[in-house]
Amino acid sequence: MDSKIILVICLSFLINLITTLSYSVRIVGIRTGRIAVSFALFNILVLISRTANGFQAPLLANTIETNINSGAGPDLLNFRLIILSCTVASIIGGLMIPTFQRILSIAVERFSVYKSVPKVLFHGFTKTGATSIKDSIVIPSPRNLTSLNFKSDFPVKVFIMNVVAVAIVTIGVLSALYAGYFTPEYRSTASNLSAIINGMATILMFVFIDPFLSVMTDEVVLGKARESLFRKYIVYMVIARVVGTLIAQVMFVPAAKLISIVAGMI
Secondary structure, eight states: OOHHHHHHHHHHHHHHHHHHHTHHHHHHHHHHSOHHHHHHHHHHHHHHHHHHHHHHHHHHHHHHHHHHHHTOOOOHHHHHHHHHHHHHHHHHHHHHHHHHHHHHHHHHHHHHHHOOHHHHHHHTTSHHHHHHHHHHOOOOOTHHHHTOOTTTSOOHHHHHHHHHHHHHHHHHHHHHHHHHHHOGGGHHHHHHTHHHHHHHHHHHIIIIIHHHHHHHHHHHHTTSSOHHHHHHHHHHHHHHHHHHHHHHHHHHHHHHHHHHHHHHHO
């Protein structure tokens, strides 16, 4: 396997891990009463994720260009592995949420003392900070899954929209780049269509999914909803991410072919 593909797999894993962990930020905000600070600290990881995302497409584009110029066929297996890394990252991220929310809670409390992000980060490397992080590591309780009730408190519409949005985001850039194998003469046009594809998924997330979680967060803060119910919704969203990345495996090639056709028609 090419070193560039390995790097892309690692970057995809990191991006999806951070995205999955983002669900825990609202829980931390509820528990600490500092929602704004929780998001502000988490944005450090978001910055890392976006930086990693910026390297992903050029590395893949270069690999595809090299294969096309050398006459090599499509490297479908490598793309499958990249999507698989998204699934694995979503699962691991879901399992890490209980630990991460405890660590982020400590960071939020420390920020109220230091009023400085660098000082909070430095505190994590001190003996006291390292001990706190070690003590925060927990194994997720099986009750997080056994307590789910898909009949009474299951948000069907939001769950389906999240699955669709995750599936589209997962393959948006990958399918647009892979379409270059089907229509090499239009591969630049095809790759640029990824922005439109991801834009559709972003609309779903910010118009339907994010407002739903925001309303639930406010209701818990105001005492109108139970935190346990909110935690269930977070579990549903994590499951939706995993399902979405699995569906992305099925959608990948058909989406690439459709993009190649559209690129030829523009």
